[in-house]
Amino acid sequence: MKLRILFCCTPICALALVASQCKSRSEIPHLKKQGTATQLIVDGKPYLARSGELSNNGATNVAYMKPLWSKIVESKLNTVLAGVSWAQMEPEEGKFDFSVVDGIVRDARSHGLHLVLLWFATWKNGTSSYPPDWVKKDYERYPRAQLADGKSIEVLSAFGDASRDADARAFAALMRHIKEIDGQQHTVIMIQVENEVGMESDSRDRSPVANQAFAGPVPKELMDYMEQHKDTLNPEFRQVWEAAGGKTSGTWEEVFGKGKATDEIFTSWTYARYVGKVAAAGKAEYPLPMYMNAYTYGFPKANEPAPSSGSPMPEVFDVWRAGAPGIDIFSPDNSRTYIVMSGKYTQSGNPLFIPEESPGAEGAARALYAFGHHDAIGYSRMSGGVDRLTTPDNDLAGAYDLIAQLTPLIVEHQGNGTMSAVMLGPDDPPQKVQVGNYTLEAKFFGSRRVGPGGQQSETPPRAGAIFIATGPDEYFVAGNGVAVTFTPNTPGPPLAGLATVEEGTFVDGRWVPGRRLAGDDTIEGDCVQLRWPLGTKVPLWAQRWSGEGIQRVTLYRYK
16 A cells, blocks of 8 residues: 555656746746845756856847857856847838847857847947937937037936937837846746946036926835835935935935935936836846946036946935845946955845956956845956956866866855855965854965066965855865964864865766875965966966865864
């Protein structure tokens, strides 16, 4: 009888498994919270986007991309950011041509790659070069922004309702089509709406309709949001509001005071309302996660010109959230102050997705830091476009390979305090991070040294490493150019020793150990060392360090 029950249950269990798999396949890519982190879920599993962005127009020709897909795969990418041109997709009003989009999706899928589509439409880098000709030529119906002297510039005004509605219709058509061709396969996992919006020639639009809006009251939707979220508003934004008296109604200058910060807030609101309606039209058809990339400059000082105005930077996150609730993520573009800026873009629960960043050794360190320290859902190199690479980017490919191997561990430990990362330059002091039961001190491998003959050695690139606590006394560490020591931070014996240190790899999620390390390779048990990857140009003194890629470390305590 028991045996019969077992055999009867087996098909039922199989059917349940199939049903679970079908459900995962039917769920469209979406965002989900895990602890303090937000994860991108694709086909039922957390997904880390190891990305590269094509040049602006790389995806406008299927034949151009044909020979490049395999090279992209060799670079250890699993995701490609590809632009979609509104002008190419809707050459005549109301007549859509999806042939290029279809080809790009098909070929990416055939190479096992996912896509993030970039909607190049009303604005791209603050200008309007991607709208169709029928929009550009009809400046009465689709008005331009104006400067203070009344001169129009080649930027569609955010006050152009016809422009907004035409953009929204086209974006809705794109999302409807993506659902039709990809609603089950999920090659396309995320959408960027517009690109780096913002006024570059002035702090705000000076057209008559814009001036009238600026002289009018701050919209009730924004004031209500500010009141409801008063305790959690961005500090810089709240400071501007409170410095003007904290009023709950009035004109823009009455509520926020006179100055460039007010122009910034006003312009952010106008862009947010425009983009918000475009995003809402697309999400009504197919609600993939949507993000915007932004300039990273902050509120301009009174005596400084603003490089742009209206972009979704951290200081105006609240304005954008009130005006464009359909935007799920605000993302920073390439920043020299990467550590500071990546931290700002995780404020108030904003998930971190890095769409345009550095390649090479710098990019490798930044990618490890993003995933390990900020629970990022993705990192993408730009630097001219991955379709234009003439030589392999071995450094970033090496980091992406480590991230690919570690992905099951990374997604398991996101948001629960058992993972962190560091970035270090040759002149940086050691960094301490608390991970699990130990405080880890990470040091750069060394400093500039004098080589043979007295000449100064080449300055090493920036180092980066990720640390994951997989047990009370067990860690996986990965990266390059970093030496790590461990100190207990829980009650018990105060000293920590290295029990087992082994390098190895993950194959299909299973740890495969390589060499067992001790002696010189751990400075006689003093620290764990992560060497520079092969192909990186570093001084000879740095090349002698041992320990490669990923290491598993177990610890013991004593006194």
